[in-house]
Amino acid sequence: MLKRIPVSELKEGMKIGMPVLSPLGEKVIAKDTIVTHDVMVVISRSRAKEVTIMVSNEDLSQVKTQAKEMVMDGIENSINPVVFNTKEDVAQMVNRLTQIVMKNAKRKEYLQLMEKLKDYSETVFSHSINVALISYMLADWLNFPEADKEEVLLAGIVHDVGKLKIPLEILDAKRKLTKGEFEKIKKHSIFGSQMIKSAGLGEEIRLVALNHHERYNGKGYPMGLSGGRISQYGRLVGIVDTYEAMTAKRAYRKAMSPFVITEIMTANGGADYDPTFLNIFLFNILNRYVGKEVLLTNGKKAEIFSINRTNLGKPTVKMDGRVYDLTMPFLGKGVGVEEIYV
Ligand SMILES: [Fe+2]
8 A cells, every 4th residue: 555655754664655756757766665764865855745655554554553552551541440440341441432533534633632631641631531431421321322422432532632731730730729820721621622623523522622611500611601502512521521520539639429529519409510411420320339338428338229319419328237318317417428439
């Protein structure tokens, strides 16, 4: 197979696929020549800007595998153990993400952005991977068609890509940000939208970067859009983004329990989020912990018995062979689930 590349990308050992011509049309290097240092000198003196080289199918598949390995390695170590808590879970999700990226026409652009994110900030990279995977799960719980689920996953990967333009001393600050610094961070939505536009990843993907901090009640940023004016995928990824950021372990705090996060996200009737998306998301996420051992806020250990549809943050738990409904003050007023053991 032939491939046209800029002279600057020419390397020793490559095979010339078509004669290299000077700007006047004279043949400078013949077809099938193996590129050596001397050949490179001759080509650069000829002032040709591009050359055609031979690429064997084997080389191409090797490139694909390398990219895949790079992504796989990065992802596997980034999976959020609170959400994906079995080895099978992790392996399955990593595979799915890799497959969806690799079959996309823009895989090169996605891989490049992923690599940049990983180099710039492990925290942002790992957050993005988890948001992508959880968003795919939510799209599945919402019965989205496969193509839409895949688009949501891809949007999750790049939703925070604008953070590449935020200085690390602000991004990684382990202290309360100043008002000015917070205003700077907020710009990542607009930066991300611009970057996605220039990478040509598509309008729905761009809108997720732009809209994921908008809130259903209009109290978000950058535009203060409300309700259905926020793109559908933007509303979806916005929920997962908030949830994942709180579940993930950070250097300065431990991971928060999904039940505590649920209480935070549903405070004031969950007005920040699309009500249908939020309800389906939390119910399904919390159901994954049925049967798991937990620590209650009163210091006692228990097991999640069932999730209460009407009060998601307060499940029914089993303790010493008895079942207690945490919406009732049997174990003391306001007792909740402090921690989940995984
Ligand atoms: Fe963000």
